[in-house]
Amino acid sequence: MLNARTPEGPLEEKWRHYRSTAKLVSSANRGKLHVIVVGTGLAGSSLAASLGEMGYRVTCFCFQDTARRAHSVAAQGGVNACKNYKNDGDTIFRMFYDTIKGGDFRSREANVYRLAECSANLIDQAVAQGVPFAREYSGYLSNRSFGGVQVSRTFYARGQTGQQLLLGAYQALMRQVAAGTVMLFPRHEMLDLVVIDGKARGVIVRDMDSGAIERHGGHAVVLATGGFGKIYYLSTLAMGCNGSAIWRAHRRGAFFANPSWTQIHPTCLPQSGDYQSKLTLMSESLRNDGRIWVPKKQADDRAPNDIPELDRDYYLERRYPAFGNLSPRDISSRAAKERIDAGFGIGPLKNAVYLDFSRAIREQGKPKIEEKYGNLFRMYQKITGVDAYREPMRISPAAHFSMGGLWVDYELMTTIPGLYALGEANFADHGANRLGANSLLQACVDGYFIAPSTLPNYLANEIKSGPVAVEHPAFVEGETTVRRQLEHLMGIQGNLPADYFHKMLGLILYDKCGLSRSQAGLKEAIVEIDSLRTQFYADLLIPGGANLNSELEKAGRVADYLELGELMCYDALTRNESCGAHFREEYQTPDGEALRNDQDFAFTSAWEWAGAGREPILHKEPLVFECVTPAVRSYK
Amino acid sequence: MRIQLKIWRQENRATPGQLANYDLTDVNPDMSFLEMLDTLNERLVRQRERPVEFDHDCREGICGQCGVMINGRAHGPLPNTTTCQLHMRSFKDGDIIYVEPFRATAFPVKCDLKVDRSAFDRIIQAGGFTSASTGGAPEANSMLIGHDVAEAAFDAAACIGCGACVATCKNSSAALFTAAKITHLALLPQGKIESRQRVRRMVRQMDTEGFGHCSNTEACQVECPQQISVLHIARMNWEYNRALF
Numbered sequence: 001m002l003n004a005r006t007p008e009g010p011l012e013e014k015w016r017h018y019r020s021t022a023k024l025v026s027s028a029n030r031g032k033l034h035v036i037v038v039g040t041g042l043a044g045s046s047l048a049a050s051l052g053e054m055g056y057r058v059t060c061f062c063f064q065d066t067a068r069r070a071h072s073v074a075a076q077g078g079v080n081a082c083k084n085y086k087n088d089g090d091t092i093f094r095m096f097y098d099t100i101k102g103g104d105f106r107s108r109e110a111n112v113y114r115l116a117e118c119s120a121n122l123i124d125q126a127v128a129q130g131v132p133f134a135r136e137y138s139g140y141l142s143n144r145s146f147g148g149v150q151v152s153r154t155f156y157a158r159g160q161t162g163q164q165l166l167l168g169a170y171q172a173l174m175r176q177v178a179a180g181t182v183m184l185f186p187r188h189e190m191l192d193l194v195v196i197d198g199k200a201r202g203v204i205v206r207d208m209d210s211g212a213i214e215r216h217g218g219h220a221v222v223l224a225t226g227g228f229g230k231i232y233y234l235s236t237l238a239m240g241c242n243g244s245a246i247w248r249a250h251r252r253g254a255f256f257a258n259p260s261w262t263q264i265h266p267t268c269l270p271q272s273g274d275y276q277s278k279l280t281l282m283s284e285s286l287r288n289d290g291r292i293w294v295p296k297k298q299a300d301d302r303a304p305n306d307i308p309e310l311d312r313d314y315y316l317e318r319r320y321p322a323f324g325n326l327s328p329r330d331i332s333s334r335a336a337k338e339r340i341d342a343g344f345g346i347g348p349l350k351n352a353v354y355l356d357f358s359r360a361i362r363e364q365g366k367p368k369i370e371e372k373y374g375n376l377f378r379m380y381q382k383i384t385g386v387d388a389y390r391e392p393m394r395i396s397p398a399a400h401f402s403m404g405g406l407w408v409d410y411e412l413m414t415t416i417p418g419l420y421a422l423g424e425a426n427f428a429d430h431g432a433n434r435l436g437a438n439s440l441l442q443a444c445v446d447g448y449f450i451a452p453s454t455l456p457n458y459l460a461n462e463i464k465s466g467p468v469a470v471e472h473p474a475f476v477e478g479e480t481t482v483r484r485q486l487e488h489l490m491g492i493q494g495n496l497p498a499d500y501f502h503k504m505l506g507l508i509l510y511d512k513c514g515l516s517r518s519q520a521g522l523k524e525a526i527v528e529i530d531s532l533r534t535q536f537y538a539d540l541l542i543p544g545g546a547n548l549n550s551e552l553e554k555a556g557r558v559a560d561y562l563e564l565g566e567l568m569c570y571d572a573l574t575r576n577e578s579c580g581a582h583f584r585e586e587y588q589t590p591d592g593e594a595l596r597n598d599q600d601f602a603f604t605s606a607w608e609w610a611g612a613g614r615e616p617i618l619h620k621e622p623l624v625f626e627c628v629t630p631a632v633r634s635y636k
Numbered sequence: 637m638r639i640q641l642k643i644w645r646q647e648n649r650a651t652p653g654q655l656a657n658y659d660l661t662d663v664n665p666d667m668s669f670l671e672m673l674d675t676l677n678e679r680l681v682r683q684r685e686r687p688v689e690f691d692h693d694c695r696e697g698i699c700g701q702c703g704v705m706i707n708g709r710a711h712g713p714l715p716n717t718t719t720c721q722l723h724m725r726s727f728k729d730g731d732i733i734y735v736e737p738f739r740a741t742a743f744p745v746k747c748d749l750k751v752d753r754s755a756f757d758r759i760i761q762a763g764g765f766t767s768a769s770t771g772g773a774p775e776a777n778s779m780l781i782g783h784d785v786a787e788a789a790f791d792a793a794a795c796i797g798c799g800a801c802v803a804t805c806k807n808s809s810a811a812l813f814t815a816a817k818i819t820h821l822a823l824l825p826q827g828k829i830e831s832r833q834r835v836r837r838m839v840r841q842m843d844t845e846g847f848g849h850c851s852n853t854e855a856c857q858v859e860c861p862q863q864i865s866v867l868h869i870a871r872m873n874w875e876y877n878r879a880l881f
Contacts, residue, residue, distance in 0.1 A: 064699075
């Protein structure tokens with residue numbers, strides 16, 4: 001049985017108790033200890049900077065050309081923190097409860113409580129770094145409400161909260177690079193984890209500019225490599241986002257938790273052609289004033305403004321009168337898919353729904369709407385060429401956030417001692433559905449506050465181990481494995497580019513392991529992915545050499561996706577219930593809502609790699625609720 | 637749409653490059669410029685040719701990784717727009733489009749359209765931060781910052797580090813990039829205390845990297861995707877002069 005090693009004691013005492021009793025490393029010894037951090041988004045940058053400040057030696061990698069471009073930059077809306085500045089009754093417990101409920105009671109109580117507990121401190125830290133959060137005219141910090149909770153706890157910096165938080169962390173990281181405590185390697189991609197005597201001891205990386213394969217050793221390895229929603233090909237993620245670092249760690253023994261739980265975001269721009277490379281996210285805040293509808297008649301080809309009120313179906317307002325257009329993401333996305341699948345979709349590909357501002361413009365006036373959403377309307381016009389002040393936006397759901405990731409215990413350590421996973425790369429805090437403005441928070445809290453407190457508890461036992469020698473046979477074996485794989489991929493010389501396979505995999509996953517899943521569909525998907533993988537290894541084509549070569553980078557990532565995609569299907573297949581983002585068609589109420597089964601499925605699925613071609617092995621971490629009682633999530 | 641492309645191809649830093657011709661006959665006006673390049677690359681791969689290397693990542697205008705010269709303009713014909721947010725409807729059927737890397741001594745070409753912008757990181761390392769270590773921060777509302785000051789700081793902080801300002805400048809100056817960070821931090825009380833040291837170090841690093849001087853043509857402001865104002869350069873000069881005495 002998996003042990004999360006959650007500290008004893010009452011919920012509100014656990015973190016304080018842990019910090020008071022965890023082992024420390026004295027400042028004189030920290031320079032002898034070396035930590036490898038992969039990824040420079042909010043979690044990776046903040047951890048690397050914090051460890052450097054403390055005096056540890058840190059080596060840090062990212063695949064982007066500079067650390068500041070990690071995909072944390074793209075988060076628009078805000079970051080939640082429990083400050084109760086609005087005096088609206090916010091407490092740590094309330095924030096904890098909202099997050100647990102939002103996750104459909106599928107997350108670990110102690111972790112979620114700690115997230116809420118550390119949130120206030122993050123705002124202090126970011127302000128000290130110079131993050132320009134929105135302010136009132138009095139000079140005090142401003143808040144807004146977000147994602148259907150009853151309090152205003154979201155801090156924001158216009159529509160660039162992620163960018164500004166990341167610049168704060170990046171600048172802290174740059175300060176440590178200049179101080180010589182952190183060695184930073186941009187344009188380096190981790191291709192394997194090195195495990196010696198059961199402990200994580202280093203990584204094999206590829207310099208993406210020169211093609212050189214390098215070995216790097218350390219006393220602990222931290223993966224902060226983000227989510228893998230790009231596995232669907234069309235997603236809100238950056239083109240380079242990938243699951244390779246965590247997948248290769250999984251193949252070396254780290255368990256993978258809840259892989260099939262992907263948040264599908266309801267307000268994205270629909271696909272307009274087969275050349276399309278991404279689905280741009282439009283901030284969820286648009287749903288505060290926009291009304292979502294489809295025509296009441298199937299395949300109604302009239303222009304939206306020609307469809308009279310009587311012929312429109314405001315399906316969210318109809319189905320969820322209490323929350324209406326502000327229903328949570330999983331519910332809104334599923335309702336859109338239901339209408340599209342039933343033949344009511346709109347747009348040239350019949351794959352979208354309308355988001356209509358005409359009433360808001362009539363009632364509040366165009367200048368008010370412009371003030372609130374001007375930048376989003378401009379962005380919409382830039383991409384689609386359509387003026388959303390005159391006709392409704394077309395939106396559709398798109399893959400967005402991975403709630404699943406490497407399984408970690410309370411200390412954020414994976415099942416491999418010395419290997420940690422932070423931020424979106426782990427599975428810890430969001431259960432089966434993430435609340436808006438909680439992703440920036442989790443990445444920052446993991447990197448600034450949690451890992452810097454839990455890593456020393458492990459490193460304290462490593463003071464005497466001395467420098468890690470990269471001549472060890474495990475490093476040789478790791479490097480050989482990586483070289484063989486690259487040569488293998490280059491040597492196939494078939495007829496199809498890596499993107500072809502990625503797009504095909506995306507189609508299978510959207511269809512059978514996306515917004516809704518069924519036993520029959522998932523079984524088919526496993527067979528289809530298996531045959532796609534066979535075709536990949538027979539017909540992949542990579543032109544060019546082993547130096548700078550984007551096609552080679554893509555091929556390695558797709559090879560991993562083709563394994564991870566199959567694991568997602570196994571995960572969805574074994575969970576015979578519906579919860580959060582996971583909707584199994586066989587498990588729904590008569591009116592089509594998710595039917596959770598707490599009796600049999602109140603656990604985290606943690607999968608063990610059994611070897612290529614073998615079925616993965618399921619382990620379960622029971623979820624024990626001591627402070628909350630799981631209830632039906634109703635938004636009616 | 638039919639589009640004729642003339643794209644800069646260069647194997648690596650050491651070898652000379654040249655323009656190569658490509659003819660695309662089936663371009664959809666709704667494609668983004670980068671998706672048009674994707675389409676070209678897919679064709680090249682299927683013909684077993686080396687595809688065109690270009691930088692890109694988020695494709696929503698915020699990461700700052702994309703950026704090429706399109707018909708001689710940084711990020712193409714639209715003002716204040718990243719390359720990824722440019723769509724083919726901005727061009728006409730039959731157009732000839734020249735695509736080249738951002739050119740500057742401090743941005744050496746790595747391959748085709750990819751350039752090395754690590755000089756920007758080193759400018760930030762020289763002082764583009766507040767020395768606030770994790771853990772020691774005071775309560776956020778203990779430091780009041782006026783709404784207008786916070787907004788002005790944000791205007792400067794919005795820089796995405798794409799390098800279009802350098803590419804478009806006839807002197808290849810990084811003044812706008814450097815000034816934006818200096819202003820962002822100098823305006824805020826938490827950054828003010830280190831501002832003298834910061835401006836001297838960052839300007840020295842900017843010069844060391846081989847960027848040219850600003851001669852106030854204001855071309856940078858026209859191309860900047862975040863519409864960073866050249867007034868920040870004036871503030872940088874003011875901060876610099878103040879720091880000398």
